[in-house]
Amino acid sequence: MMQPSFHRRVIDQFSALIREVNDKFAARWATMAARAEAINLSDDTSELTLEIVLRSIFGSDLARLEIEFGANPFEVVAKEQNRDLKFAFRFRSLTKLVAQLIDRRRRTPEEHFDFLSMLMATRDRDTDAAMSDKELIDEVLTLIVAGHETTAAALTWTWYLISQHPDTAERLQAEADRTSSDQTLGLDAAESLEFTHQVLQEALRLYPPGWLITRRTLEADELGGFPLGPRTDVFISPYMLHRHPLFWSEPEEFRPERFAGADAEERHRFAYIPFAVGPRHCIGENIAMFEMLVHVHAMSRRFRLTRAGNEPIELEAQINLRPRSNLMMMVQAR
Numbered sequence: 354m355m356q357p358s359f360h361r362r363v364i365d366q367f368s369a370l371i372r373e374v375n376d377k378f379a380a381r382w383a384t385m386a387a388r389a390e391a392i393n394l395s396d397d398t399s400e401l402t403l404e405i406v407l408r409s410i411f412g413s414d415l416a417r418l419e420i421e422f423g424a425n426p427f428e429v430v431a432k433e434q435n436r437d438l439k440f441a442f443r444f445r446s447l448t449k450l451v452a453q454l455i456d457r458r459r460r461t462p463e464e465h466f467d468f469l470s471m472l473m474a475t476r477d478r479d480t481d482a483a484m485s486d487k488e489l490i491d492e493v494l495t496l497i498v499a500g501h502e503t504t505a506a507a508l509t510w511t512w513y514l515i516s517q518h519p520d521t522a523e524r525l526q527a528e529a530d531r532t533s534s535d536q537t538l539g540l541d542a543a544e545s546l547e548f549t550h551q552v553l554q555e556a557l558r559l560y561p562p563g564w565l566i567t568r569r570t571l572e573a574d575e576l577g578g579f580p581l582g583p584r585t586d587v588f589i590s591p592y593m594l595h596r597h598p599l600f601w602s603e604p605e606e607f608r609p610e611r612f613a614g615a616d617a618e619e620r621h622r623f624a625y626i627p628f629a630v631g632p633r634h635c636i637g638e639n640i641a642m643f644e645m646l647v648h649v650h651a652m653s654r655r656f657r658l659t660r661a662g663n664e665p666i667e668l669e670a671q672i673n674l675r676p677r678s679n680l681m682m683m684v685q686a687r
């Protein structure tokens with residue numbers, strides 16, 4: 354039921370929204386650049402991706418809620434870093450808010466273009482039933498968490514890698530300079546940014562936010578010659594697969610070009626799975642790549658980023674893989 358909402362044609366229509374959010378952050382970074390102050394890149398990518406996912410779900414309702422509450426009621430998702438019981442409680446309290454939004458839309462039908470209206474309109478192919486309120490709320494809350502933290506972590510790692518490789522930064526800037534500054538990139542145009550795409554793919558290879566995927570066998574099975582009993586938990590680590598010397602040459606090296614043409618074609622088709630594979634793979638893959646391409650492109654056109662400080666980066670492998678400490682960056686206007 355969710356799938357049609359994630360069709361390329363739909364996602365393409367989020368291009369103006371993605372651009373607006375990036376323009377807002379570019380203005381913020383320009384101010385910090387002028388003051389020669391470091392930006393907290395971890396916080397900024399978290400806020401940026403949260404704003405994109407919330408606006409794509411709630412559309413114009415989000416601005417209304419911000420006025421009503423005096424602040425964005427969903428910002429707890431970005432501000433509260435721990436994923437503990439306290440967070441679970443506060444997050445669950447958003448359930449009521451989403452229920453009210455759904456109810457209000459039912460009572461005052463207006464045209465909306467956002468995920469919530471699409472999910473409310475979708476019907477089961479076999480029974481023609483709509484989603485129940487509980488299903489709608491569940492899906493909305495899942496989209497917020499699944500769509501925000503993963504993309505934020507991926508962008509943080511991407512900027513970290515770019516800052517370690519000045520030649521990559523220069524190539525990204527050159528690619529960005531080839532598009533006109535007032536062009537709002539649609540999905541096709543964003544995907545045609547070849548080198549930017551390769552850099553993001555390589556960042557997702559080295560630091561896949563979804564570093565561990567679990568599945569449970571339904572019945573007895575065999576995997577790679579090992580017998581598995583029924584209801585056995587199987588852990589699959591994209592992080593380890595992505596660095597496995599059997600599938601990758603110089604696996605620890607950052608080499609975006611490995612995703613160019615011929616190289617990419619030779620690889621085992623399950624050696625690279627940042628969005629998982631199979632029936633439960635990431636439904637948001639296209640929109641995630643779209644917003645990341647637009648972001649790296651928009652910011653490379655305007656800024657150079659260098660790390661503030663050079664302490665080694667430590668990994669924090671919780672639900673998502675992210676740097677343990679905030680990544681601070683100096684921005685310089687180009």
Ligand code: HEM
Pocket residue numbers: 406495496499500501503504507561562563565566567626627628629632633634635636637638640641
């Ligand atoms: C770089 C960004 C992203 C990465 C690396 C990523 C990765 C993943 C992975 C690995 C899974 C499978 C998890 C599992 O099976 O255990 C998944 C599932 C999912 N993702 Fe993403 N994701 C990203 C962005 C997004 C975005 C932007 C959205 C929505 C707007 C999204 C929505 C979902 C949903 C709803 C699922 C569950 C699908 C299902 O169970 O059928 N993701 N994602």
